[in-house]
Amino acid sequence: xxxxxxxxxxVICKSGTSVKIECRSLDFQATTMFWYRQFPKxxxxxxxxxxxxxxxxxxxxxxxxxFLINHASLTLSTLTVTSAHPEDSSFYICSATGRGGGGExxxxxxxxxxxxx
Amino acid sequence: QKEVEQDPGPLSVPEGAIVSLxxxxxxxxxxxxxxxxxxxxxxxxxxMYTYSSGNKEDGRFTxxxxxxxxxxxxxxxxxxxxxxxxxxxxxGSNFNKFYxxxxxxxxxxx
Numbered sequence: 001x002x003x004x005x006x007x008x009x010x011v012i013c014k015s016g017t018s019v020k021i022e023c024r025s026l027d028f029q030a031t032t033m034f035w036y037r038q039f040p041k042x043x044x045x046x047x048x049x050x051x052x053x054x055x056x057x058x059x060x061x062x063x064x065x066x067f068l069i070n071h072a073s074l075t076l077s078t079l080t081v082t083s084a085h086p087e088d089s090s091f092y093i094c095s096a097t098g099r100g101g102g103g104e105x106x107x108x109x110x111x112x113x114x115x116x117x
Numbered sequence: 118q119k120e121v122e123q124d125p126g127p128l129s130v131p132e133g134a135i136v137s138l139x140x141x142x143x144x145x146x147x148x149x150x151x152x153x154x155x156x157x158x159x160x161x162x163x164x165m166y167t168y169s170s171g172n173k174e175d176g177r178f179t180x181x182x183x184x185x186x187x188x189x190x191x192x193x194x195x196x197x198x199x200x201x202x203x204x205x206x207x208x209g210s211n212f213n214k215f216y217x218x219x220x221x222x223x224x225x226x227x
Contacts (some may be wrong), residue, residue, distance in 0.1 A: 049213060111158070
């Protein structure tokens with residue numbers, strides 16, 4: 001199956017700082033990438049969808065100025081949590097779909113655990 | 118009404134048992150049906166992917182889709198302790214929007 005990586009796997013930061021999370025498709029070209037958030041014992045909540053070279057489409061209730069998404073290449077998307085606060089602490093997971101083996105469905109990254117102190 | 122309903126469990130079975138996991142949905146436009154396995158503190162891992170109706174088998178796993186009943190199932194034969202995880206169903210009418218179940222937590226006891 002297609003492989004998606006995320007970096008970092010976990011990050012701890014102080015309140016008010018910004019944190020960048022990278023999502024990479026390793027063996028296929030990801031025309032579309034998705035960012036999810038997952039709270040403990042809950043399912044995945046879609047935050048935004050991004051297509052390579054286009055602005056991301058955010059789900060209702062997700063602040064686009066707080067969660068900046070960049071999908072500059074077919075293998076990389078980044079999520080930047082700006083001015084992070086403790087309530088932003090969560091598990092952030094990306095997924096990707098695209099060409100060359102990753103086009104059948106969404107393949108997920110391993111997730112990034114964010115803790116804001 | 119939620120788009121996708123899934124019993125959260127937990128479901129506890131002895132090793133070697135056949136496990137049946139299910140989801141129901143309300144949108145008849147859904148064509149793509151997936152089952153993901155998620156271990157604690159990890160990202161979801163794709164187990165099975167089915168397009169439209171029918172059955173699909175892969176090793177110990179069998180996925181079934183009954184579009185007339187809007188019901189999908191995942192069967193795990195000869196369950197192992199390593200199968201202990203949360204199983205998420207996901208579906209959609211295209212790849213750009215998936216609707217997820219809440220996940221069923223499975224515990225296979227040795």
